[in-house]
Amino acid sequence: MGKGVRVVWVAALAGAGFVPAVAHAQLNDPKPGQGAPQSAPQAPQDATASDPQQAAPIVTDKAFEEALPKLSDDINAPLEPLGGFQKPAATPNAAPSAAPTAPATPVLQAPAVVDEQGFAAAGPEAPEMAAPLPPLAEFKVAPVADTADDSDKAPTIRYTTEVDGLAELRLDDEFRSLSALQHGKGKAANAAMVSARAREDEKLALRLMKSLGYYDGTASSSIAQNPPNSGNLRATIVASPGKLYRLGSVRIESDPTNPPGLLDRELNLNPGDPIQADRVLGAEANVSLRMPQQGYPFIELGQRDIVLDDATHTGDYTLPVTLGPRxxxxxxxxxxxxxxxxxxxxxxxxxxxxxxxxxxxxxxxxxxxxxxxxxxxxxxxxxxxxxxxxxxxxxxxxxxxxxxxGKARTLAGELGYSTGQGIKAQASWAHRNLFPPEGALTVSSILGTQEQALTTTFRRSNAGKRDRTFLLTASLNHQDYDAFEAFTTTLSARISRDSTPIWQKRWTYYYGAELVGSNEDRYNYSLGKRDRGTWLIAAIPTFLGYDTSDDLLNPTRGYRIKANLSAETSVRGSVRPYARGMLEVDGYYPVTSSIVLAGRVRAGSITGVSRDDLPPSRRYYGGGGGSVRGFGYQELGPRSPDDKPVGGRSFNEFGIEARYRFGNYGIVPFLDAGQVYEGTMPTGRNLRFGAGIGGRLYTNFGPLRIDVATPIARKPGESKIALYISIGQAF
Missing domain, CATH: 3.10.20.310 (membrane protein fhac)
Incomplete structure (x- = not known):
């Protein structure tokens, strides 16, 4: 039995990797004088059965040490291979407690074929592993259908927010505009989210209090169910500002200024002032703005330093300034x-x-x-x-x-429609610097149902003086309206000071000269019928304007005054000098932030010539989108026996609008009035009224205007509805 026990331990050690060496040491240690071990030795009695204190070791220490493989003395050398290692074959269905009854001859069997590292060779490869991969195009990339139940949505809890202690500092509105709890709109996925928002609002309350000088302020938050056991929460932020800190001393570290004390005056921070963030930042910004206006373009402000004293609740302010040269x-x-x-x-x-x-x-x-x-x-x-x-x-x-x-060439276009004038399309091409400096050439045209024109303009901006413009114009024009039909050629020169959307000026003016040749038809009262005539007109037009409005294209406040005076002479058989004058006043008053009342008064007069000696195109007319809306173009005033407008030597017009704007859109109800008279002075009698409503689309280049109006107390032959579409306000 002793030999069997020893084999059992050897077999047990084999599982731990010690079998080859130990077994070799035991089986190749014959007694002296023997060449080989006996084939069938008697197993000694088990010593442990009679005397455990005298039991002999299964493997002696000396035999164990000799059986160990020799290792290299170099600790950095690679590990030696486990040569001859074999893994014992598992015995199927072997009982764990069964003891072997014969010498452990299986240990002495020839080792199985092993690889270099001592592991058994791998079995045959599965056919699937050797098969080629499917083409990439056949790979299915469709996502797996979402089979989640939409009814299983994340739960939502509701909460309310209460703030205490900030209203007294007038910080309540600002806190709510920045609050994380308020931005959550009273909903959260869970209570932890509500708590996180409340902690953020604690920090916000502290920042807001410090911005007003309350540096000892504290803030706390709490979350509670409201009402109890309801699942709804109430988040409460409690702020305690503490004592207000004020400026103790104010010191500017800088070179002296000229005049002295300039920095102190522009900073304008004084001992005793609350240490408010917006006030301090505003004072420093004022220094950065005002000092370059007084001779110091290179001034640089350093980092401010405020040393707080919690005993006196004051702070000493120091600002280093690099002044630079005057x-x-x-x-x-x-x-x-x-x-x-x-x-x-x-x-x-x-x-x-x-x-x-x-x-x-x-x-x-x-x-x-x-x-x-x-x-x-x-x-x-x-x-x-x-x-x-x-x-x-x-x-x-x-x-x-x-x-x-920039790009010097410009293409522009405009399309409009109004009752009486029909459709009018305008297009222009301009080279703004064809004749440097600032010598522009513009070619424009008008193509409409009742007007066609071709105009060439040379414009020299800032001609020898800032804001002074020299203009030279040549144009061919055909107009065909109820009042007259005219073929006109114009040559004009003008010097002006004009407003632009970028550079709106308070005072504007122009003066110049015009030479006009026009062939026109008219109603000849002497003959009792219409005839045509050709006039040669020379004029010296002048204009003076004063503008306090806040915007050139869409004014909302202020007023404008415009005055025109033109000394002219008409030549048709004889010379007939006369003068044409007009005065206009426009006003704008904001009733609210979205409603503006706009009003206009305009009147004109021609003296020194009879109406019938005037070319029809130089007379005054009333009605249309820029005059009294509700009436067709040139529809107001005296009419000839063939029921066509003949114009007059004077006129007056009045208009009022309520411009209501919401976003980029607007609605404008309006009322206009006016009349044209045969005499040289407007009398104000027989005024005609037109009422309507308009729509506005506000763009970055001005409002797009659509007005619909109708005459009040309409007479036979007058328009029932008048429509006007153009760019810009009516006045």
Whole structure:
């Protein structure tokens, strides 16, 4: 039995990897004088059966040490292979407790074929592993259908928010506009989300209190069911501001200014003022804005320092300032890949003289004037230090104008319709700098059912002086209206100062000369029928305007005054000089932020000539989209025996609108009145009224106008409904 026990332990050690060495040591250790072990040795008695204290070891320590494989003395050497290792075959259906009854001859069987690392060779490969992969195009990429039940949605809890302690500081509205709880609109997936929002609102309450100078303020939040056991929550934010901190001392670290105390005056922070964030930031911004307006273009503000004292609840304020040199205006320099203007032409735009104290407002004005030319893709004006001394201890600062030319050619179009004038399409092509500097050539045309025209215009902007424009125009025009039909040729020259949407001016004017040749038909009262005639007209037109409105295309407040006076002479057989004059006043008053009342009064007079000696195209007419709406174009006033308008020598017009705007749309109810008279002065009698409503679509280039109106107390032959479509307000 002893030999069997030893084999059992050897077999057990085989499972741990020690079998080959130990078995070799035991089976190749014959007794002295013997060449080989006996074939059938007697098994000794089990020593442990009679005396456990005297039991001999199964494997002696010396035999165990000798059986261990020799290892390299180098600890960094790779591990030796486990040569000869074989994994014992499992005995199927073997009872775990069965003891072997024969010598462990299975241990001595030839080892199975093993790989280099001592593992049994792999079996044959499965056919599926050797098969080629399917083509990529046959691979199914359709997502698995979502079989989730839509009814199993995430639960939603509702909550309310209460804020305590901020209303006294007038922070309640600002807190609610920034609150995470408020932005959640009273809904959350779970209570943890409500709690997280409440913690964010705690931090918000602290920031808001500190922004007003309450640096000892505290804020806490709590979540409770409301009512109890209902599942609905109430989130409560409680803020306690504590004591208000005020400025203790105010100190500016800077070089002295000229005049002295300039920085202190512009900062305007004083001991005792609350340490409010918006007030401090606003004071520093005022320094950055105002100092460049008073000769310091290179000023730089450092990082402020406020040292709080929780005992006195005060804070000492310190602001380092790098003042830079006091500057005066120098020369104009230019830079850029595609320059438009030379320094000499840019000097026309400036509203300062060299040597004057630097003022950033003059720089903004110069940049705005350059932008208003429309010739630049980008343009900037930057002060540049020169190191050259200027007057009164200043340093001369040049202005660097960086310019990149924009597209000089423009195509534009406009389409409109009104009762009496029909459809009118206008198109124009312009090269804004064909004759540098700022010499533009424009060719425009009108194609309408009752008017056709072709006009060529040369325009020199900023002609020798800022905002002064020289205009030379030649045009051919055909008009065919109920009042007259005219073929007209016009040559005109004008010098003007005009407003533009970018550069709206308070005072505007023009003066010039016109030479007009016109062939027109008229009703000849002497003959009792219509006939045609040709007139040669020379005129010296003038205009003066004053504008306080806030917008050129869509005014909402202010007023405008316009006056026209033209000295003219008409030649048809004899010379007949006369004068044409007109005065207009427009006013705009905002009733609310969305409603504007707009009103207009206009009157005109022609003196020095009888109506029948005037060319029909030079008379006054009333009615239409720019006059009294509800009536057709030129429909108001005296009529000839053939029931066509003949015009007059005077007129008056009145209009009022209520412009209601919502977003980019508007509704405008209106009432107009007016009349045309044969005499030289408007009498105000027999006024005709028109009423209607309009729609507005507000765009970035002005409002698109659609007006529908009807005459009040309509007479036979007058329009029932008048429609007007155009760009811009009626006045």
């Amino acid at each position: 500057a005066s205006f120098g020369e104009i320099q230019t830079a850029g890949r595609r320059q438009v203007f030379t320094p000499e032409h840019i000097n026309i735009f400036r509203r300062y003289r060299e040597g004057q104290i630097y003022d950033s407002r003059k720089i903004d004005d110069l940049r705005q004037a350059l932008i208003a030319t429309g010739l630049f893709s980008t343009v900037s004006v930057e002060p540049q230090r020169t190191g050259k001394p200027g007057p009164d201890g200043t340093e001369q600062v040049d202005l660097l104008v960086r310019q990149v030319a």
